[in-house]
Amino acid sequence: MNKESRRTATSKDVDDVLNEVLTGAESQIGYMYREQTSSDNERFVLSALAKVITKSGKPTASIPEIRKILYKNGFDVSEGELEERMDRLTKNQLLMRNEREASFRFAVDLLRLWINNNMPIERVAKK
Helix, strand or coil, rough: HHCCCCCCCHHHHHHHHHHHHHHHHHHHHHHHHHHHCCCCCHHHHHHHHHHHHHHHHHCCCEEEHHHHHHHHHHCCCCCCHHHHHHHHHHHHCCEEEEEEEEEEEECCCHHHHHHHHCHHHHHHCCC
C-alpha cells in the first residue's frame, strides 16, 4: 500500500498484511498452540471453537455450539468435560470467557486464524 502512495487500504491490503503476519509468526503461534495445550483433545477443542466462530461470524461460541461441532467430527464429550477443558484453556490465556453470554472467544484472534489455516478440525479429526 505505501509503495503505491495510497492513503486508504482495501480489504485485499488487509488480507495481504494478515497473511504476512501469519506466515511471519508461524513458529511463535505454533509454539503457543502446542505448548499451552496439554493434549490432542484440547487442540481438538480449539479447532472446533475456531470453526464455530469462523462459520457463524460471531466473535464467541457457546459450549453447546462447540460440542455440536466436536460430535459431528467424531469426538463425543460431555458438557462438563468440555467445560473443564475450556476452563483450562482460559487459565492458559488462550481463551477468554464471556460470563454474561456463557461463551468463549480466542484471547488473540490470530490464533483462530492460524488454526483455521494450519489445524482445521477436519485435519485434526483425522489424526
